[in-house]
Amino acid sequence: MKLAGKVAVVTGAASGMGKEIALLFAAEGAKVVVSDLNVESAGKVVEEISSKGGTALAVAANVAREDDVQNLIDTAVKEYGTLDILINNAGIMDNFVPAGDLTDEVWDRVFAVNTTGPMRTIRKAIPIFLEKQSGVIVNVASAGGLFGSRAGAAYTAAKHAVVGLTKNVGYQYAKTGIRCNAIAPGGVATNIAASMTAPNPFGAERAMSGINLNPRTGEPAEIAKVALFLASDDSSFVNGTVITADAGWTAY
Numbered sequence: 100m101k102l103a104g105k106v107a108v109v110t111g112a113a114s115g116m117g118k119e120i121a122l123l124f125a126a127e128g129a130k131v132v133v134s135d136l137n138v139e140s141a142g143k144v145v146e147e148i149s150s151k152g153g154t155a156l157a158v159a160a161n162v163a164r165e166d167d168v169q170n171l172i173d174t175a176v177k178e179y180g181t182l183d184i185l186i187n188n189a190g191i192m193d194n195f196v197p198a199g200d201l202t203d204e205v206w207d208r209v210f211a212v213n214t215t216g217p218m219r220t221i222r223k224a225i226p227i228f229l230e231k232q233s234g235v236i237v238n239v240a241s242a243g244g245l246f247g248s249r250a251g252a253a254y255t256a257a258k259h260a261v262v263g264l265t266k267n268v269g270y271q272y273a274k275t276g277i278r279c280n281a282i283a284p285g286g287v288a289t290n291i292a293a294s295m296t297a298p299n300p301f302g303a304e305r306a307m308s309g310i311n312l313n314p315r316t317g318e319p320a321e322i323a324k325v326a327l328f329l330a331s332d333d334s335s336f337v338n339g340t341v342i343t344a345d346a347g348w349t350a351y
Contacts, residue, residue: 100128101127101332102127102327103129105129105330106129106132106175107131107186107330109124110134110171111134112188114137115290115319116287117186118144121148122323123324124184124186124330126153130178132158132174132178134189138157138158141158141159145157162219162220163211172223182228183233185221186326187217190212191213193250194299196299197302205253210257214258218264221264228272229277232276234277235277237279237330238282239326240282241258241261242348245283249309251299262281265281266339266340278337279338280341281340281341281342282326282341282344283345285343288316325342
């Protein structure tokens with residue numbers, strides 16, 4: 100098993116890509132902390148892992164809250180002794196709001212979850228990783244973090260920031276045994292659209308203008324396999340970079 104004996108924290112793990120990452124990591128031998136705002140659904144993921152002989156724990160966490168991030172990582176260390184792998188998957192959309200219609204509230208909320216959340220979990224994990232000179236961070240970015248209009252202004256900027264954070268952490272800590280990479284998924288069948296309450300017509304039209312070029316929609320389990328590669332020693336020479344997983348959509 101590729102992650103035998105490892106301890107992994109996965110945020111946004113109650114559904115979608117996070118859930119599949121948690122299930123796969125547990126199947127590969129990791130002890131998994133299943134983190135999500137919806138702790139009831141996170142508990143069901145833990146039950147599924149346990150039913151298959153795996154080890155997991157559900158922790159309620161809003162990554163936009165510093166206290167929750169502190170508790171999340173502290174709980175992982177308290178329960179399992181250490182932390183080896185951090186998967187920053189939690190994220191929300193922005194209703195395709197373009198810059199001209201953007202409010203401070205939308206900007207702040209999207210950045211709090213999509214960018215500040217990963218920064219905080221990374222900040223909390225790094226001292227643990229430095230002490231043992233090893234650790235892996237995988238951030239879930241987006242095709243929206245590589246291109247200009249796959250979403251609204253806030254989401255696009257937030258995911259570009261995640262890419263920059265990934266490269267910075269990967270390079271600066273490269274000599275300490277810490278690796279940091281990101282995945283940029285294209286269209287994947289998850290429930291993140293539930294955070295889209297009232298799409299902006301103009302922004303949605305512009306963001307969707309290239310959707311007809313998308314070869315197909317991905318499955319969460321396909322992204323989980325990329326996360327496993329990045330979290331395991333199979334990617335020992337991969338650091339500070341972004342792997343695009345989109346069936347070739349952005350290659351056009």
